[in-house]
Amino acid sequence: MFLSRTGLTRLLLLLALIWYRSGRVVKNSILNRSEFPRGYVAGGNYATDCAVARNPADARGESLSACEDETFWELHDALGRVVERPVIATCDPHRRTWNTVMGPLRDPNPLGGLWLYAHGAPTTTGGGRTAAPRILAPDVTPNRAHRIALVGYPEGHDFHPLGAAVWPSYEGNASSLYVVNHARARTVIEQFTISPARPLEAHHVRTISSRFFVSPNALALTSPDAFYVTNDHLITRRWPIIGHFLPIIETLFALPLGFISHVTLTPPGGSRDIARHTFAKLFLPLPNGISVNAVGNRLAVSSSSLAQVYVYARDAATDRLPQLLNTVPLPFTPDNLHYSRARSTGIENIVVAGHPHFPSLTAVGANKTGAAAPSWVMAIIPKIENGAKPATVFDTDAPISASSKLPSDGARWTLQTLFQSDGVESAGGFGSSCTGLFDPDTGNLYVTGLYAEGGMMVCKPNEKK
Template sequence: MRSSLPWAIIAAFLGFVIWRNGRNSRNILVPTPDLPDGYYAEGPHKKHCTIIRDTPSDSMNYCEDAAFWERVDGSGAVFDKVMLLSCDPSRKSWNTVMGPLSDPSSRGALWIYDIANADAQPQQITLEGYPEGHDFHPLGLDIYPSQPNEPYSNLFVVNHARHNSTIEQFTALVASAQPRKLVAPNALALTSPTSFYLTHDHRFTRRLPGVLGKTLPVIESILALPLAWVTHVTLTDTDATTTTTTTTTTVPPLQPATTTHTEIVASRIPFPNGVAISPDGTQVAIASTTLGEILFYTRDIATQALSLRARVPTPFAPDNIMFDERGSLIVAGHPYFQALVAVAANSTGARAPSWVVSITPSPTPPGAGAETDAWDVGVPVPASRKVPRVPGYEMRTLYQSDGSEFSSSSTALRDARTGMLYVVGLYQGGMMVCSPMKLGISW
């Protein structure tokens, strides 16, 4: 059953509340009619961007997250990598964040895509031996790089199953971790093969019984209440024995993992969503969807403690985030929240815009970085029109669409070596690949 208060009204009221509080994120609730059909920073959209699908089944749809799976040599240099995607075609019937919670019976899936092969098609990963009665609705995911002489990696996936959310570990076995403070898990970033930062996007969830589940999460969102948090989780008893890097992953039946330590490392965040660790390990970025901000933290590598360093507003509601190899944070999100809600509700003619930016730390000399300085220029809708500049951080638009070319961008990855941009959408079929060089030309 749908909530009696339409989400469009909720989103509008949320805009008023944020405006009243002087938050930059009010921009995410104001339509931007001049967004282009499709804009790509490195060249004409039609020549440089294409939608990749799994033909002929065309079942790789509604992908929420993606990550590069890297193989490194003895010096730590990456010599090969593929892309993993977390998709759930049944998202419009089972979505524990936005709703509805009507039918959890269909399963989502994980996919693998060989980014080095121009002719490759995405392949669904088959989880042989995965318990038949165990739901699989994947959301955030992250995977640890394959080390020399260790071709197997630990993959962790947030799973929004019907009764409760779990963290699924895939290596030689599958484990379901349920730490005490695991309430509304959303995204994760690995700090070792068996530990990770984990965002919890709400304090109150739609899983609460009766009217509580229909009202408390909405109130938390409407008032942008800073009730959510980020934890660091360490697991044991998760040793690998066998696995594969192909489209088939062999796993024995579900077994419980042991949670040895769960600690809150960042708190009082409205709707913490994506989380990412910088290449040198010294910074952690967290996306606050409700406030339209990226929170940058200084990380103590020894203790995993986080200290807030800066807040960088984004011209949209940020979803998932990922650092590229050169230290730029790639952020995908939703510039018009009401449109996303309308798409989720199957409203006729609805389409959700997409926006992707890079945020690069850059020392700013004294007196520079004034709001009057030109930045993010040459873009149909520059970020400078929506949010102020933050000294020490350079924002650049990589992709924009009004939803007609690509809808509901939720995650974007950029390969710093090739410049290739990969984007998936929460309610978009397939994934988009944009190349700095014209498509069809190999590197």
């Protein structure tokens, strides 16, 4: 049956609206699949400098695989210097059977886990890479991943970790660790404590629930007991019947129904967990990763459906976000992001990872034979020169340059590729990148893969240098 003239007009207007809102995203991340290299790492040799962290001897169901988020756990000495930065990663090998964001929702029973990876040489930030007393327990073998035991975790309580954030440790004291948990009934946030003396034990404190936790995704701490949390959708796959298609429409049309909350907690053991909840920013299209800079006056959040990063001014006294400072378009759909100090300038960049070809990602999630999802990790770098203008040629060292997919960079920022891979794991690639961490002292780059069998890629391009 053919559409009437009115129906055809409405369809064309609808398609025009999608193209106006998301044309660049559709072109770069849906229609076109670039020929990515097997692997590329900035300033290094992928073949010799990068390796997955998963131990191949581990059974898949209990292994470090399908890792979503990762965060540095900064360990400070008595002088306040960061001397170690172990990585804590959230992994769920059964993500293909339980994924409340992308689906499906078939089997919530197997549990995900937390993992810790410690670099071999402690460092300080006061003048480069120099030896310093180790704070992390000496029985933690460096340069390998260790599963973190969940001590005191409620029996029968699901654990499907997504976003995570941990407060720094000072002179060896225990840190608060928060993890978004996409449990079977509803999404909650788990609070743990973790100590450098026993870093392979996360002691469960409480499960935090709220009617405002509609679709929590990523966390950014503002104190040991306060954080921002993104809610990526208003309509979720948990809804009966309409949950099979309305969340897809919300994503496809980049509907601004997501939001950022700021939550302040009460001390554990009270009658309620949340002392104060505020909506820091409403009406965002699929807000995903979130990060606060070291000074605390900037907040960055990624919009996956519009393939861009928003940078807001932050009022540290009120936790409000009074002004949008920058909107940074990306050549891929971004997932998580983190502020990170650059080695050469000391200026904070934003390291963001994401998915260059979304149909490939969904094919991998659906276990389609031969499917591979490419990876892309990029740094958003502030321009410090006065009177800088947008450039049409940039990111020229990358095999697939960002300038081949974007018309220009910005007057106040540019882009640099840190990592790329075609995602063919059977041939040595690394796929479905969703988080990138850059250590400014060692120069190490850590990349997690949403569906990657290897879980986390560790690149050390500066180790031999």
